[in-house]
Each structure stands twice: as structure tokens, then as C-alpha cells.
Amino acid sequence: MESHADSRVETARGLAPRLAEEAQATEDARRVSAEVSASLGQAGLYRMCVPAGLGGGEAEPQALIEAVEALAVGDAAPAWCGAVCATAGMLAAYLPEQVAAKVYGDGGAVVGGVFAPMGRADAADDTLAVTGRWRFASNIENCDWLLGGCVVLDDGVPRSGPGGRPDVRLVLMPRDAVEVHDTWSVSGLRGTGSHDFSVEGLEVPAERSASLITDPPLATGALYAFPPFGLLAASIAGVSLGIARGAIDDLIELAGGKTPAMSSRKLAERSGTQAAVAVAEARLRAARAHLLDAIDIAWDEAQATGEVSLGARAGLRLAATASVEAAAACVDDAYGLAGGSAIYESSALQRRFRDIHAATQHMLVGPATWELAGRALLGLELDDSQL
Numbered sequence: 001m002e003s004h005a006d007s008r009v010e011t012a013r014g015l016a017p018r019l020a021e022e023a024q025a026t027e028d029a030r031r032v033s034a035e036v037s038a039s040l041g042q043a044g045l046y047r048m049c050v051p052a053g054l055g056g057g058e059a060e061p062q063a064l065i066e067a068v069e070a071l072a073v074g075d076a077a078p079a080w081c082g083a084v085c086a087t088a089g090m091l092a093a094y095l096p097e098q099v100a101a102k103v104y105g106d107g108g109a110v111v112g113g114v115f116a117p118m119g120r121a122d123a124a125d126d127t128l129a130v131t132g133r134w135r136f137a138s139n140i141e142n143c144d145w146l147l148g149g150c151v152v153l154d155d156g157v158p159r160s161g162p163g164g165r166p167d168v169r170l171v172l173m174p175r176d177a178v179e180v181h182d183t184w185s186v187s188g189l190r191g192t193g194s195h196d197f198s199v200e201g202l203e204v205p206a207e208r209s210a211s212l213i214t215d216p217p218l219a220t221g222a223l224y225a226f227p228p229f230g231l232l233a234a235s236i237a238g239v240s241l242g243i244a245r246g247a248i249d250d251l252i253e254l255a256g257g258k259t260p261a262m263s264s265r266k267l268a269e270r271s272g273t274q275a276a277v278a279v280a281e282a283r284l285r286a287a288r289a290h291l292l293d294a295i296d297i298a299w300d301e302a303q304a305t306g307e308v309s310l311g312a313r314a315g316l317r318l319a320a321t322a323s324v325e326a327a328a329a330c331v332d333d334a335y336g337l338a339g340g341s342a343i344y345e346s347s348a349l350q351r352r353f354r355d356i357h358a359a360t361q362h363m364l365v366g367p368a369t370w371e372l373a374g375r376a377l378l379g380l381e382l383d384d385s386q387l
Contacts, residue, residue, distance in 0.1 A: 006063035011043040012070035012082075019074030020246075023191070023351060030184055031193030032078045037110065037142035045071075045082045046110055049089035049231070051219040053097065054104050056089060058221050061231055061295050065238035072242025073249070076355040077191025079242055081139035083235035085112045088147055090228045091170055093219035094210035103145050103172055103208070112139045113147035115212075115232070116363075117168045119199070121150035123159070126206050128152070130171050133198035135183070141193050143175050148197075150209075161214050165385065171209040177202055188358030213385045225302040227313045229386055233320035233364040237291050237327075240359045244284050244327035247352045251334040252277065254341060254349075267337070276337055280330040287326035294319035313387040314376035321369040324360055331356045 019026075019036065026032060032040075040046055048064050050056020064086055071079035088111045092104040103111060119132020134148045152159045152167040159167040181196040217224035255268035255277070267273050298312040335342050335353045342349040359365070375382040 006059060006067070008044050008048060008057065008059065009063055009066045009070060012045065012067040013073075015039060015043070016070055016074030019071060019078055020348070023075040023077070023348065024345065026075060026077050026191035027351065030190050031141050032081050032139060032191060034142060036078055037081070037139065040071075040078060040082050041108060041110060046085045047089055047104075047107070048086045049223065050092050050104050051100075051221060051224075053219065054092055054100055055107055056092065056104065058223055061223070061226055061234065061299055062292060064231070065234050065291070065295065067238075068235055069238040069242040069245070072239045073246040075191065076239055076243050076352070076359070077189055079239045080189055080192050080359075081112075081142070083232075083239055084138045085110055085143070087228070087232045087235055088112055090212070090224070090231070091147055091172070091210060093217040093221075093224040094212065094215050096207060096218065099205075099207050106144075109144040110139070110142055111145045111147065111172075112143040113137060113145075113170075113172075115147070115149050115170065115229075117149035117151050117166075119148050119150040119171070121152045121169060121171055121204075121209070122156070123152055123154050123206065128169075128171060128204045128206050128209060130173065130202045130204050131200050133181075133196055135196050136194045137180075137197050138192040138194040140175070140180060140195050140197060146173050146175055146178060146197060147171065148173060148199075161211070163383075163385075165213075165383075167211065168213060169209040169211045171204050173199060173202060173204060186358065188354035188356070190354075222299070222303040222306070225306045225308060226298060227308055227316065227387060229364060230298065230308075230313055230316040230320070233317055233369075234291060234295060236359060236362050236365050237320040237323040240324040240327035240356060240365075241284065241288050241291070243352050243356045243359070244280075244287075244330040247331040247334040247349060247356075248277065248280055248284065250347070250349050250352070251337055254338055254347075267339075273337055276333055280333045283326050284330050287323040291319045291323045310376055310384060310387065313384070314373045317364075317369050317387060318373040321365045321373075324362075324365040328356045328360050 048057040048059040052058040092100040114134040121128040161167040
């Protein structure tokens with residue numbers, strides 16, 4: 001499938017070598033530097049999902065996936081942060097324009113946060129009193145605003161939404177109003193700085209919240225008919241494909257120069273290496289084509305009708321999870337073939353190995369996705385709110 005003609009994708013490819021050079025420093029600092037974050041912002045990568053009416057990019061989904069994929073070839077951490085902060089821009093489409101402008105109208109503002117409903121919002125008149133602690137707030141040290149998923153309560157009782165499900169809303173909070181907890185001591189994606197944050201009784205205007213599940217988007221572009229959770233899952237897959245692309249490239253470079261111990265032939269000259277590299281390349285290309293095809297199907301429906309069918313939504317989630325699993329298999333093979341060379345910090349392969357196995361743990365591409373997609377394929381009753 002042809003690459004997407006978008007200047008931000010080309011910019012991301014141009015940034016990748018710099019990210020690779022700074023990858024160890026990013027990991028050591030456990031965060032993306034302010035300078036790298038500024039480069040992502042200036043390139044428009046953080047605003048790819050913000051409506052054009054607010055000065056945002058309102059990009060096609062394939063462009064976002066290819067942009068984060070390109071960044072991840074250099075280093076997965078800034079790519080992951082770019083994916084999270086870009087998809088956080090979707091919330092702008094669900095807010096009244098004058099409210100969204102206060103958060104997203106500043107072209108330099110970075111919005112991040114956590115979609116999972118780890119907080120509570122006690123409703124009173126036009127205000128929400130927000131309390132909670134959220135994990136995995138990627139890029140938090142470079143953010144100006146944070147969104148947090150909350151269950152809404154009326155007089156201490158969870159408010160019911162359609163189908164009797166709790167009313168879950170995303171609430172936007174200023175970064176300087178939250179407490180950040182230094183918790184990000186992890187094996188993979190260390191450079192994302194995904195610390196916890198918390199608030200206690202923070203008063204937030206109710207109009208600065210929205211539900212991606214029950215509220216219709218107020219912006220009318222086709223991007224906002226595209227399933228937001230599907231887009232987030234696809235962006236995780238894009239980062240994962242970039243990690244795998246980088247791992248295969250790393251192995252090819254290593255194999256051309258390494259002669260394993262007790263051998264007279266270079267690693268590249270071994271038939272086992274040749275077959276394994278070919279299999280990994282085929283697996284990666286197939287996964288990428290599957291993901292982009294699923295995105296195209298959903299995007300065509302969004303453009304044509306303003307809606308995306310259940311089948312296309314399930315197909316998108318299926319492709320995202322399959323792509324992440326395929327990417328992990330490619331990285332595992334590259335890491336194994338590299339032998340002892342891959343365990344040193346001087347080898348990018350050890351970082352890619354740890355990063356991909358952090359990405360596989362995300363709930364949107366986890367094992368439960370197979371069951372969700374399978375129920376859709378079998379025509380069984382299902383809760384499609386996460387599709």
C-alpha cells in the first residue's frame with residue numbers, strides 16, 4: 001500500500017535519526033526532553049486530530065499512523081507520546097467550540113492524559129468536583145492540559161448512561177492543578193515519562209468534559225465519525241510496527257558485520273539468518289498492509305456516510321491487535337538472532353525488545369480484543385461501546 005502523502009509523515013521520517021541518536025538519553029531521563037517535544041509540536045504532530053476550525057491538523061487516520069510509525073523507527077518513546085497526545089486532540093471535537101478553543105486554540109499547547117475511567121466526578125449544577133488518580137500519563141512533563149476518565153456521580157450515586165452503563169466522561173484539567181507522582185520505573189517505554197497524576201475535589205466546569213461513548217461529536221469532519229478507540233488502538237499498532245521496522249533494520253546492519261563465535265561466516269551468510277530475516281520482513285509487511293487496509297475501510301465509510309459500521313470497527317480493532325502481535329514476533333526474532341550482542345545498552349535491539357513488550361500490555365490491543373472482535377464476526381450480542 002502506498003505511503004500517505006502528508007508533510008507531517010515526511011517530517012516524522014526526518015526526525016527519526018535524531019530520535020535514534022538521543023534514544024539512550026531519553027531512556028536515562030525517563031522522559032522525552034522539552035526540546036524533542038517542542039520539535040514534535042512544531043511539526044504539528046500533537047495536533048493531527050484537532051479540528052481544523054481550531055487551527056488543528058484534522059489529518060486522515062492513515063497519516064497519523066504512518067507518522068508515529070516513522071518516529072518509532074528512531075525511538076518508540078517519543079512516538080508513543082506523539083500518538084497519545086495526538087489522539088487526545090479528538091476530544092476537542094466533542095466540546096463547544098468556545099470551550100475547546102481555551103484548551104486547544106493555543107497552537108503550542110500540549111494535551112495528554114488517560115482515557116481510562118480511574119476518577120470520579122461529583123456533579124453539582126454546572127461544575128464537576130473531580131477526584132482520582134490516573135496511571136500511565138505519557139508525556140505528562142511536557143503537557144499543558146491533561147484529560148482524565150471519570151465516572152459521573154449524582155448525589156454519590158453513579159449516573160446511568162444509555163443501556164444502563166455508568167456515565168463515563170473525559171474531563172480536562174490544567175497540568176498545574178494536578179499532583180504528579182514519580183512512578184515510572186519500568187522495563188519498556190521508559191522514555192515516555194508515563195507517571196501517575198492525581199487530584200482531590202478539583203472543580204472543573206462541566207462544559208469542559210465530554211463522553212466519547214455517548215456524546216455525538218460537535219465537529220462535522222469525517223475524522224470525528226472515525227471510531228476514537230479504534231484510532232487510538234491503531235496508533236499503538238503504528239508505533240509497534242515502527243519498533244519492528246527498526247529492529248529488522250538493526251539486525252540487518254549487525255548481521256553484515258558480525259561473525260559469531262566459533263564460526264568462520266558472518267551472521268548474514270548463514271542460511272538460518274537469511275530465512276529468518278525474510279520471514280520477519282514478510283510478517284511485518286503483511287501486518288502493516290492489514291492495518292492500513294482496515295483503516296481505509298473504516299475511513300471510506302466515515303467519509304461516505306458519516307458512520308462506521310460495526311464490521312469495520314471490529315475489523316479495525318482486529319487489525320490493530322494482530323499488528324502489535326506480529327510486530328512483537330518480528331522483534332523477538334531479531335533479538336534472538338543477534339545473540340549476545342543484543343543485551344548491551346549499545347545495541348538498540350535490547351531497547352526495542354523491552355519497548356515492544358510494554359506496548360503489547362496496553363488494554364486496547366490486549367487479549368480481550370480477540371474476544372470482542374470474535375463476537376462481532378460471529379454475529380453475537382456484544383457491548384460495542386469500546387469499538
